[in-house]
Amino acid sequence: MPPASLHQFPVYPFAASLGVATSLLALTGCQPAPQQEAPRQPNVLVLFADDLGYADTGFQRISQDVETPNMDRLAAEGAVFSAGYVTGTVCGPSRAGLMTGRYQQRFGYHDNTAPYSRDADTPLGLDLSVPTFANYLQDAGYRTGMVGKWHDAEPMDYWPHNRGFDEFFGFNNGAATYYVGPMNQAKHDYKPEAAIYRNGELVDNFDQYLTDRFGDEAVDYIDRHKADPFFLYVAFNAIHSPMEPRKTDMDRFAHIEDEDRRKAVAMNFNMDENIGKILDKLEQEGLMEETLIFFLADNGGKPSDNFSLNTPLRGTKGSFWEGGIRVPFTATWRGKIPAQQQIDEPVIALDILATALAAAEVEQQPQWQLEGEDLLPLLTGEQMQLADRYLFWANSRGWAVRDRHWKLYKENANRNREPAQLFHLSEDVEEQHNLATILPHEVARLTEAYRQWDADNDTPRWGWNRNQFPHYNGHHSREERLAVEAVLRDAADEANEERRARARALIDGLVD
Numbered sequence: 001m002p003p004a005s006l007h008q009f010p011v012y013p014f015a016a017s018l019g020v021a022t023s024l025l026a027l028t029g030c031q032p033a034p035q036q037e038a039p040r041q042p043n044v045l046v047l048f049a050d051d052l053g054y055a056d057t058g059f060q061r062i063s064q065d066v067e068t069p070n071m072d073r074l075a076a077e078g079a080v081f082s083a084g085y086v087t088g089t090v091c092g093p094s095r096a097g098l099m100t101g102r103y104q105q106r107f108g109y110h111d112n113t114a115p116y117s118r119d120a121d122t123p124l125g126l127d128l129s130v131p132t133f134a135n136y137l138q139d140a141g142y143r144t145g146m147v148g149k150w151h152d153a154e155p156m157d158y159w160p161h162n163r164g165f166d167e168f169f170g171f172n173n174g175a176a177t178y179y180v181g182p183m184n185q186a187k188h189d190y191k192p193e194a195a196i197y198r199n200g201e202l203v204d205n206f207d208q209y210l211t212d213r214f215g216d217e218a219v220d221y222i223d224r225h226k227a228d229p230f231f232l233y234v235a236f237n238a239i240h241s242p243m244e245p246r247k248t249d250m251d252r253f254a255h256i257e258d259e260d261r262r263k264a265v266a267m268n269f270n271m272d273e274n275i276g277k278i279l280d281k282l283e284q285e286g287l288m289e290e291t292l293i294f295f296l297a298d299n300g301g302k303p304s305d306n307f308s309l310n311t312p313l314r315g316t317k318g319s320f321w322e323g324g325i326r327v328p329f330t331a332t333w334r335g336k337i338p339a340q341q342q343i344d345e346p347v348i349a350l351d352i353l354a355t356a357l358a359a360a361e362v363e364q365q366p367q368w369q370l371e372g373e374d375l376l377p378l379l380t381g382e383q384m385q386l387a388d389r390y391l392f393w394a395n396s397r398g399w400a401v402r403d404r405h406w407k408l409y410k411e412n413a414n415r416n417r418e419p420a421q422l423f424h425l426s427e428d429v430e431e432q433h434n435l436a437t438i439l440p441h442e443v444a445r446l447t448e449a450y451r452q453w454d455a456d457n458d459t460p461r462w463g464w465n466r467n468q469f470p471h472y473n474g475h476h477s478r479e480e481r482l483a484v485e486a487v488l489r490d491a492a493d494e495a496n497e498e499r500r501a502r503a504r505a506l507i508d509g510l511v512d
Contacts (some may be wrong), residue, residue, distance in 0.1 A: 009396070041229040042333070043291040044137065044356045045282075047074075047275055048098070048233070049328075050091065050149060050240040051317055053308030056268055057328045063309050065256055067269050070276035074295050074331045079341035079379055083425075084329025085348045085391060086299055089318050091174055093207050094298040094349070095235070099132045099163075101353030101370040103392060110395040112174065113153060114241025116469035117462045124462060124473055125153020126163070131368070133353050134164030137231040140362045145215050145221045146170065148235035154193060154475070161199040165233075169198050176237055178244040178267075181206040183214065183496075190194070190496050209246055209507050211238050215274025219281045226285045229360070233297075234278065238271040239264050239307045246270060247508040264307040281505045288334045294352050297327040314431045317478035320400040320409050320430060322395050331355075337379045345385050347406060348447050351375050390449045396460045396468060401450040407431075408446035420447065433455035 055062035059075035063381040087097030087104060092112040096104035104110070107127040117124065126132075134144040145167040146160045151174055160168035171180075173193040180187050180196060184205045188195035196203045196210075204215065218234045245488075249266035256262040275295075282288050301308025315321020323456040329347065331337060350372030357364060358374040377383040393400045400409045405426040412418045422443055436443050463469045504510045 035386065039162070040290060040362045041142070042138070043229055043287060044142070044231045044359070045278070045293045046098075046231075046233045046293055046352065047278070047293065047295040048095075048148070048235040049175050049271065049295075049297040050235070050237045051299065051301055051306050051308060052239055052268070052297035052328060053303070053310045054313050054323065054326060054328060056239070056264070056301060059330070060328055062311050065253070065261065065265050065502075067253075070272045070279055071295060071328070071330075073279065074275075074293060074332045077334060077339045078293070078330055078332030078337045079343050081331070082342055082344050083345050083346040084296060084327055084347065085325050085473070086296065086327055087349055087393065089299055089324040089393065089395065091149075091240075091298050091319060095151055096126050098298075098349045098352065099126070099133070099134075100130050100349055101133065101368075101372050101482070102130070103350070103453075103457070105392075105394055105454075105457040106369075108461035110460040111463055112151075114462045114464050114469070114477060115464055115472060115475040116464060117471045117473040118459065118469050120329040120471050120473075122461045122471070122473070124475060125155070125158040128157060132164045133233070133356070134160070134231060135336055136164075136353065136357060136368075136442060137360065138164050138166070140357075141229065141359050142360070143225045143228055144231040144232075145225070146233045146235070147217045147221065147231065148233075149173070149176070149237040149240075150235070153341075156200055159197075159200070167199065167221065169196070169203075170214070171196050171237075175240050175242065176210065177242055177500055177503075178210045178238075179500055180210055181208050181504040181508050183499035186496070186499055206416040207506055208293070210271070211236060211270050211274055215277045218274075218278050222278070222285065224286060231356070236271050236274070238304055239308060240265045243267070243306060244504070247510075258307075260307040283463075289336075291333070292336075292356060293332040295332075296329040296349065300324040300327060301336070312430050320398055320411070322407075322425070322429060325400075327392055328377040331375065331379055332380075333359075335456040336376075341379075343378065344359060345378060346391060346402065347375060347378075347386075348372065348391050355379075389446055390453065392450060392453050393455070394450075394454065396463055398466070399450060399454070401446050403446070403449075406442055406446060408436075408450070410450075422446070 056066055058066055058068045058072040059080055086094040088094035090112050093104045093109050096109045106275050107130055112122050138144045144165045146165045148170045150160050150172045152158045159172055171194055176194040178388040180204050184196050184203055188202050214236060221232055245263045245266035249270050253265050255264050256265060282291055300317045300323045301310050310323035313323035313326055315323035317324055354370055354372035355375045358376055364370055373386050391402050398411045405424060407423045408420050410420040420436055420443055421434045422439060423431045
């Protein structure tokens with residue numbers, strides 16, 4: 001529903017005489033002017049890639065081997081943020097920040113959920129008391145849907161369909177095989193958190209590559225809800241490992257000699273094709289002018305795992321170097337956001353919720369404690385830069401803070417002998433020149449900003465270090481799986497690999 005100021009009108013004393021007035025107008029041949037309908041609230045579409053490197057899109061104009069015409073189409077029709085960030089260095093915390101519009105450290109979500117907690121009462125997931133992006137838009141009258149990877153706590157209370165989303169199709173794990181469809185039932189028996197669900201129900205087996213299925217589900221969602229304002233969050237698991245491209249996509253990039261890199265490029269191309277399906281559906285339904293679209297990745301790429309590229313940034317997923325937290329990031333809204341823009345102002349995923357609420361004309365309430373900024377004035381050219389602010393990152397291993405020009409990075413924060421490193425990002429995006437020793441006043445300023453911010457954070461609730469997190473919480477961890485009797489584990493692994501091979505052959509058309 002629109003905010004109250006748009007649909008609540010005063011009742012005047014003469015309202016009772018309206019019928020008489022209307023009759024007189026009719027007798028004189030005059031008709032009252034038709035009431036104008038309030039403008040429709042815009043749809044909000046968030047497209048989220050997984051472990052995509054900073055150089056892994058065509059619109060970044062860095063890598064020569066990628067082919068992403070639909071990501072490039074979004075960039076060309078709107079704005080590219082050259083300094084776009086997420087709030088976490090890995091999947092879970094990054095998603096928690098995006099979905100709440102708050103730094104996830106405020107509620108102890110410093111890292112992916114893990115097998116050890118600080119105490120027995122620690123909730124293992126995104127705190128149920130914290131509203132989500134979907135809650136806010138659902139309250140504003142939106143239909144809310146999610147497709148793809150959720151990656152939060154295992155109990156179903158934490159799953160999307162219980163966190164403000166009317167509909168959820170996807171899985172609740174850090175990764176899933178792309179050939180899960182034909183073996184979904186068996187996958188559930190072996191690793192239930194990587195099986196595909198529709199809301200709380202396990203999906204029947206299906207003969208489709210997972211990225212393709214996510215694209216089709218997103219198109220179907222738009223088709224069913226095109227008449228009303230909707231929020232759709234499409235969280236692809238591409239190009240996260242396992243590296244399982246379709247054969248047809250691998251064949252397309254046969255000219256790439258490095259087979260590992262070819263897999264990443266092929267999987268990325270397939271994701272781009274499915275983004276194209278979604279954009280084509282919006283075009284078909286005449287909704288591009290009615291839809292605010294954000295595209296970004298959940299963290300930096302990890303070249304040693306999925307062969308992504310973060311060029312020219314230093315570091316990878318899991319670090320607070322730019323390569324771990326700066327991502328491809330675009331905003332598009334045809335007719336509202338001018339095309340062909342590059343914006344160098346630092347922005348962060350927290351800003352997406354604030355911008356969506358502003359576009360929907362929903363007034364933020366102080367008790368929500370949202371921490372992002374409305375980007376629409378920046379995107380429309382109404383203002384040239386945001387108000388001065390700091391952006392922050394932290395987990396149990398380190399922290400970082402930046403303002404418009406400077407970044408301070410404290411690696412291995414628990415080891416005080418590791419000095420903080422200072423970089424002038426406006427001139428040194430590759431973080432090659434540590435200026436901490438010659439500019440101690442900047443180190444002191446940024447350190448104090450971080451300390452003030454951190455004072456309002458909850459301590460980490462879980463992790464992998466038994467000394468720091470003494471309680472074993474029963475989370476499905478690698479350690480737990482390795483504790484299974486070896487014979488049973490090996491048999492399960494062998495059966496699963498056979499199913500995966502069969503599924504790949506079936507989807508790639510190699511068997512009937």
